Amino acid sequence: MAHDRCARIAIVLTGTILASLPLSAAHAQTTPTAQTTAAPPAAPPAYGLGISLDAAKKAMAAAEAEARKNSWPVAIAIVDSAARLVMFVKIDNTQHGSVDIAIGKATTAVNLRRPTKALQDSIGQGGSNLRMLAVPGVMPLEGGVPIVGADGKIIGGIGVSGVMSNQDAQVAEAGANAAK
Numbered sequence: 001m002a003h004d005r006c007a008r009i010a011i012v013l014t015g016t017i018l019a020s021l022p023l024s025a026a027h028a029q030t031t032p033t034a035q036t037t038a039a040p041p042a043a044p045p046a047y048g049l050g051i052s053l054d055a056a057k058k059a060m061a062a063a064e065a066e067a068r069k070n071s072w073p074v075a076i077a078i079v080d081s082a083a084r085l086v087m088f089v090k091i092d093n094t095q096h097g098s099v100d101i102a103i104g105k106a107t108t109a110v111n112l113r114r115p116t117k118a119l120q121d122s123i124g125q126g127g128s129n130l131r132m133l134a135v136p137g138v139m140p141l142e143g144g145v146p147i148v149g150a151d152g153k154i155i156g157g158i159g160v161s162g163v164m165s166n167q168d169a170q171v172a173e174a175g176a177n178a179a180k
Contacts, residue, residue, distance in 0.1 A: 044112075044113035044114055044146075044154075045113060045146070045148055045152055045153055045154050046153050046154070047081045047113075047153060047154050048081055048149050048151060048153025048154060048155050049081065049149075049153075049155060050080030050081045050082060050084075050086070050155060050156060051078065051080050051081070051086060051147060051149075051155040051156035051179065053086070053087075055147075055149075055155070055156075055179045056078045056086045056087045056156065056179070057087070058178045058179055059078055059087075059147060059156075059158055059175040059176060059178050059179035060076060060078060060087050060089060060175060061178070062174045062175050062177070062178030062179075063076045063158060063160065063171050063172065063174050063175030063178075064076060064089055064091070065174070066170065066171045066174035066175070067091060067160075067162075067171045068091070070167070070170075072091075072162060072163045072167060072171065073091050073092065073093040073094040073095070073162050073163075074091055074094055074098065074102070074160050074161060074162030074163060074168065074171055075088070075089070075090045075091070075094050075098040075099050075101070075102040075160070075161050075162055076088070076089045076090075076091075076102060076158065076159075076160050076171065076172075076175065077102040077103040077105070077106040077158065077159045077160075078106060078147070078156055078157070078158050078175070079103070079106045079107055079110055079156055079157050079158075079159075080110075080155070080156045081110060081153075081154055081155050081156055082110075083106075083107045083110040083111050083157065085103060085106075086156065088102075088103070091162070094162045095162060097161075098161035098162040099161075101139060101141065101143075101159070101161035102143075102159040102160055102161040102162075103159060104137070104138075104139030104144075104159065105139045105141060105143045105144025105157075105159025105160065105161060105168070105172075106144050106156075106157040106158055106159030107137065107139070107144075107157065107159070108137070108138050108139045108140070108144050108157075108159075109144035109145050109146045109157035109158070109159065110146060110154060110156065110157035111137070111138075112138070113146060113154060114146065115142070115144065115145045115146070115169070116139060116140060116141055116142055116143060116144035116145070116159075117142040117143075117165075117169060119132055119138065119140035120140050120141055120142050120165070123140050139159070141161075141165050141168075142165035142166060142168060142169045143159060143160045143161055143165050143168025143169050143171075143172055144157060144158070144159040144160075144172060145157065145158055145169070145172045145173060145176045146176070147175075147176045147179045147180075148176070148180070149179075149180065150180060155179070156179070158172045158175045158176050158179075159172065160172045160175075
């Protein structure tokens with residue numbers, strides 16, 4: 001009796017699995033799936049020459065203006081395309097820990113050629129994405145963005161720290177947009 005019951009369960013499970021499969025191999029080959037029709041993500045921009053001092057000054061002025069407009073005490077770091085510090089400002093009353101965090105965000109945005117929010121979001125999903133936490137020198141907190149020049153290449157990065165990470169990103173974006 002138990003053997004008959006197990007056999008019936010196996011038949012039901014097999015039928016359920018088969019019903020979920022395509023009807024034929026030809027059908028499977030001609031029916032596009034979401035994975036095959038989706039375009040692959042665009043490659044991040046290539047590296048260009050490092051940001052000029054004049055462009056870094058424009059970026060810093062815009063970022064600092066955005067922070068002051070909102071009364072946000074932040075640290076702002078600008079690095080070149082080799083992730084080397086070009087300019088740094090720490091607005092009065094900024095917490096001490098923000099200095100290294102801002103530099104880390106700018107460096108991470110350049111080294112990984114993407115905004116640090118992308119890393120923050122992927123780590124937030126957990127699973128294998130948590131491996132990024134083991135990479136030395138990565139600062140996976142929103143507030144770092146690459147600076148892209150007129151030629152579409154990364155010329156530097158800007159990192160901001162001191163307030164909420166979305167506010168840090170707002171300041172960083174203002175600076176990055178001014179450098180173009």
